[in-house]
Amino acid sequence: MKAFRISFVFLSLVSSAAFAADADISLTNDSAKGQINFFGATSDMQLGAGYTYQESNHRIDNVHVGNLDFHAQGRTAVGNLPTTAGLGFRAIGWDTDRLDGGAVGLGGFATVNIPDAPGLSFTGGLHYAPSILAFGDSEDMTSLELRANYRVIRNAEIFAGYRYLNTDLENRRDINLDEGVIVGMKLFF
Incomplete structure (x- = not known):
């Protein structure tokens, strides 16, 4: 069953490639996540969608998490390092056998490129939803992702993070709902 879910995430990403600017898949020891972003880094807006499957552990049943992202984005610099940054919303909905909920988190992301190491970049994203923006069994929600990326070829990179x-x-x-060290790859179309 686990292989079926990972295959489903992969096939969903592949079939969406015609409409996407990039797609990535990442794995932890207990979860698989697929994410599609519909506009490139040079666009003024970013729209994305993702799905995460988390295996059950001693605290919760199998978790299905969906997210929709909407950000205003642009190019800037952090010091002398070229950066793509975005501010906006991440809507997250989750479901288990006994509980479900979700939230609309406010936050953003940034990808910092390292010119002295071609292909190397660092990405961080943080979204937080207080209780006023949460629903179902959720009272609030925090989403954090940090990763180091390396562009292997022009249209693909590998990454690791948390x-x-x-x-x-x-x-x-x-x-x-999901936590751990991640590894994955991102494809650019």
């Missing part, structure tokens, strides 16, 4: 997706529940406990 992903954290957490929500507080109505009964005051919190659960990590």
Whole structure:
């Protein structure tokens, strides 16, 4: 069943390539995530969609997480380092056998390129949704992803990093919907 879900994520990404600017797939020890972004880094806007499957652990059942992203983006510089940054929204919905919820997080992302090391870049993204923007069993939500990227060829890169997706529940406990060291690849179309 696990191989079926990972294959489903991969096939969804491949079939969407005609409409996408880039697609990536990333894995942790317990999860697989596919993400499609519809506009390139030179566009003024970014629209993306993703799906994550997290295997059950001792605290929660299998988790299905979907996200829709909408950001204004542009080119800037951090010091003398060329950077692509975006500010906007990430809508996240999640479901398990016993619980479900979601939120609309405010935040953004930045990708910093290192000119002295061609192909090397660092990406970080953070979105937070307070209780007013949460629904279902969620009281708030935090989404964080940090990664180091290396462009292997003109239209593909590999990456490694860390992903954290957490929500507080109505009964005051919190659960990590996805957390761990990630590895993956990104394809540019």
